[in-house]
Amino acid sequence: MNLNPEAFVDIIPYLVTGLWYTLIITLVGVALGCVLGTIFGLMRLSKNGFIKAIASIYVEVLRGTPLLAQIFFFHFGIPNLLGFNLDALVSAIVVIAINSGAYIAEIVRGGVQSVDQGQIEAGRSLGLNSRQTMRYIIWPQALKIMIPPFGNQFIISLKDTSLLSSIAVAELMYQAQTYSSITFDAFEAYFMVCLFYLMITIPASLLLRYTERRLERS
Amino acid sequence: MIKVTDLHKSFGDNEVLTGITTDIDAQEVVCVIGPSGSGKSTFLRCLNRLEDITSGEVVIDGVNIADPKTNINKVRQDVGMVFQHFNLFPHKSVLENVTLAPLKVKHETKEEARSHSLDLLGKVGLSDKADDYPSSLSGGQKQRVAIARSLSMNPKIMLFDEPTSALDPELVGDVLAVMKDLANEGMTMVVVTHEMGFAKEVGDRVFFMDEGKMVEEGTPEQVFEQTSHERTKSFLSKIL
Ligand SMILES: Nc1ncnc2c1ncn2[C@@H]1O[C@H](COP(=O)(O)OP(=O)(O)OP(=O)(O)O)[C@@H](O)[C@H]1O
Ligand SMILES: [Mg+2]
Numbered sequence: 406m407n408l409n410p411e412a413f414v415d416i417i418p419y420l421v422t423g424l425w426y427t428l429i430i431t432l433v434g435v436a437l438g439c440v441l442g443t444i445f446g447l448m449r450l451s452k453n454g455f456i457k458a459i460a461s462i463y464v465e466v467l468r469g470t471p472l473l474a475q476i477f478f479f480h481f482g483i484p485n486l487l488g489f490n491l492d493a494l495v496s497a498i499v500v501i502a503i504n505s506g507a508y509i510a511e512i513v514r515g516g517v518q519s520v521d522q523g524q525i526e527a528g529r530s531l532g533l534n535s536r537q538t539m540r541y542i543i544w545p546q547a548l549k550i551m552i553p554p555f556g557n558q559f560i561i562s563l564k565d566t567s568l569l570s571s572i573a574v575a576e577l578m579y580q581a582q583t584y585s586s587i588t589f590d591a592f593e594a595y596f597m598v599c600l601f602y603l604m605i606t607i608p609a610s611l612l613l614r615y616t617e618r619r620l621e622r623s
Numbered sequence: 624m625i626k627v628t629d630l631h632k633s634f635g636d637n638e639v640l641t642g643i644t645t646d647i648d649a650q651e652v653v654c655v656i657g658p659s660g661s662g663k664s665t666f667l668r669c670l671n672r673l674e675d676i677t678s679g680e681v682v683i684d685g686v687n688i689a690d691p692k693t694n695i696n697k698v699r700q701d702v703g704m705v706f707q708h709f710n711l712f713p714h715k716s717v718l719e720n721v722t723l724a725p726l727k728v729k730h731e732t733k734e735e736a737r738s739h740s741l742d743l744l745g746k747v748g749l750s751d752k753a754d755d756y757p758s759s760l761s762g763g764q765k766q767r768v769a770i771a772r773s774l775s776m777n778p779k780i781m782l783f784d785e786p787t788s789a790l791d792p793e794l795v796g797d798v799l800a801v802m803k804d805l806a807n808e809g810m811t812m813v814v815v816t817h818e819m820g821f822a823k824e825v826g827d828r829v830f831f832m833d834e835g836k837m838v839e840e841g842t843p844e845q846v847f848e849q850t851s852h853e854r855t856k857s858f859l860s861k862i863l
Contacts, residue, residue, distance in 0.1 A: 526673055527710035527769075531724035532700035532776055541727060545714050 412593035416584050420601050423580035428605070430494070430576060431563045434501025435509075438562070439555075441502060442509025449514045460510065467507030473568050476500050480572045497566070497574045505562045512554045516547035549620055556613035560606050567602075577601055624649040624780060624811050625670060630679035632665055632835075639665045641835040642679070647828075649779075650809040654822035654843075657832035658858055663815045666832065667782050670813065671695075671702045684779060700728060703773030707785040709765040711757040711772070717744065718753040721772045728776070736775075743771040747801050763794030767801055774805075781805065783814040819863060823847060831855045 448460035467475070480496040520543050528538035570579035581598035585591045625647040632640035639662045647653055655663050668674040669681055676689040688698050712720050721740035725731040731739070744750050747767035757765055766786055773781060783802065787795040799821050806812055806825045816822060822829055822843055829846040831839040833854050839846055850856055 521710070523706060523708055523710035524712065526704075527706065527712070527772075529696075530671055530673060530699055530702070530704035531772070532696050532728045533724060534696050537727050541723060542712055546712075549714070 407592075409588075409590050409593055412588060412590035413597055415588075416581070416590075416594055416597050419580040419584055420577060420597060423575060423577035423598075424601055424605075426494075426574060426576040427563065427566050430497050430501055430566050430569065430574070431559070434498045434566075435505050435559055435562050437498070437502035438505030438509050441506030442513050445506065445510035446513025446517070449510060450517055464507045464510050467504055468511075472500070472504055472565055473571065475504055476568060476572055479503075493569075493572050493574045496572060497569045497576075500569075501562055501566060504565070505558060508558050508561075509555065512551050512558065513547070515554070516551035517543060519550050520546045552620060553613065553617045556609070556616065560609050560613075563605060563609075564602065624651070624684055625813070626680070626682040627670075628680040628682075630666070630669060630681060631677045632662075632669055632674060633677045639835050640669070640677075643835075643837050645830070645837060645840060647811065647813065649811050651827045652806045652810075652812045652814065652825055653828045653830060654826040655813065655815045655830045655832060656817070656819075656822065656846075656858070657830075657838075661832045662835040663832055664784050667704075667784050667813060667815055670780075670782055671699050671704055673704070696728075700724075700776045701779045703776065703778035703781045705766070705769050705773055705781065705783045705786045707788050709757075709762070709769045709789075711765055711769055713757050715756075716753070717749065717755050717757065717760070717768050720757065720768055721775050724772070725775050740771070740775055743774050744768070746774075746804070747771045748797070761794060762790045763797045766790065766798045770798075770801055770805075780811045780813070783812065783816070785815050785817065787816070787818060817862065819847070831858065833858070 445460040445463050448456050449464065451457050451460075476496070479500050480491055480493065484491050524542050524546065525538055528542040529535070533541070566574075566576050567578035569576055570582055573579060577598055581594040585594035588594075627643055627645050630640055630643040631638065643666060655666065657663050665674055669676050670683070672681075672688050672695050679689060681688050683698055683702060686693055686698055688695060712723070715723065718737070718740055721743060722733075722736040725736040725739065726733070741750060741753060744753055747770055749764060749767055749771070752760060752764065752768070757768065760768065770786075786802070787798050790798065795818070799818065802812070802814070802821070803825050814821075814826070826843050828840060829843050830837055831846055831850075831852070831854075839850060839852050839855050841850075846855060847859065850859070
């Protein structure tokens with residue numbers, strides 16, 4: 406056995422730094438992903454075939470390719486083609502935004518579609534136009550349906566950020582890798598990094614389950 | 624008040640309404656009866672263009688709503704609709720269900736909308752439920768809220784699509800009583816219903832539909848007791 410107990414403590418400051426990066430990338434990325442997801446999700450519900458097709462292409466391409474390929478394509482591929490350099494942190498946030506946006510678009514579409522058609526008819530028959538019906542009747546009900554899958558997506562995106570270590574973004578996984586390659590305390594480093602992820606994901610999924618239960622009751 | 628001329632409605636290749644022509648006067652109560660799938664709901668939904676009209680004319684208070692240029696939202700303010708499954712807004716309280724359209728469409732002040740809506744809830748016997756949510760109401764109460772909600776826009780016409788079909792038998796009476804009051808106040812009403820008692824008592828006219836056609840229209844006595852149409856007879860013998 407080759408265990409270095411001190412390494413468990415030694416690595417903590419690096420992981421704390423990494424945690425900030427992970428959290429910022431996830432929060433900003435998923436927030437932007439919400440904007441993209443709402444736009445593309447609603448576009449997918451459009452009656453206009455062209456608008457719908459654009460949104461479908463976005464969703465299918467992003468969901469049909471591995472995140473690692475998207476990271477490399479965006480961070481190395483596009484800058485190489487156009488002849489500029491991208492800051493890794495910017496690439497990281499943009500890729501998480503575009504990637505989570507595709508999944509959130511599906512959540513938005515599903516949420517809106519699962520609101521009973523009769524709700525639209527009730528709104529429209531009162532004289533509300535389609536916008537008002539969406540805003541006051543459909544959207545609030547859809548949001549409620551969307552919260553659990555959205556919470557799931559947040560947790561998935563948070564774990565996805567670990568792949569950003571491949572372009573040297575200073576997030577959690579990158580910190581663990583760097584530490585381990587310098588000290589050779591691989592077990593300690595990767596054990597601790599898992600612990601750090603769990604520190605976020607376990608409370609997040611507890612919160613999610615609590616919210617789900619409350620939603621069910623109301 | 625409602626003038627329908629050669630109304631046709633198809634879903635794809637399936638022609639559901641095959642040329643309906645009729646006139647409904649102001650303050651008239653018309654009950655629409657007929658077998659399942661005969662096009663009763665579709666006919667009713669063409670009257671506020673919840674279904675696109677394939678061809679023909681539907682003129683509501685002088686406005687042809689089959690014309691795509693008609694501002695349908697404006698017309699719908701004058702045409703209330705009550706659904707079989709109530710379609711109350713579950714995320715809004717009873718009062719908010721009723722005030723929504725006056726606030727957002729008519730831009731009434733909160734005070735105006737509130738006091739008018741409380742009056743309407745009183746009228747349907749549910750003043751005490753104003754702050755409850757629809758999920759805590761019985762079916763009969765839900766349907767009465769739905770009626771109050773439709774009335775919130777002060778419509779000239781009310782459309783009812785089997786308003787009591789989803790209710791437990793003991794709750795039907797309360798809803799029919801509210802509808803009867805409305806009729807007595809002179810509301811123009813078109814009611815798709817299986818409640819033959821209501822049709823006889825409150826209806827000025829009965830439409831019998833079958834296979835997308837208006838087979839017969841007449842007073843309740845004419846249709847229920849003196850019909851010479853075989854299809855009407857066989858339908859009535861099955862349900863009475
Ligand atoms: N949205 C739709 N798309 C396709 N077909 C439809 C649609 N709505 C109704 N139909 C068809 O139109 C026909 C008439 O339906 P409608 O709902 O008007 O009948 P109904 O007389 O109201 O019957 P019920 O008593 O069962 O309510 C049926 O054959 C039905 O399948
Ligand atoms: Mg029907």
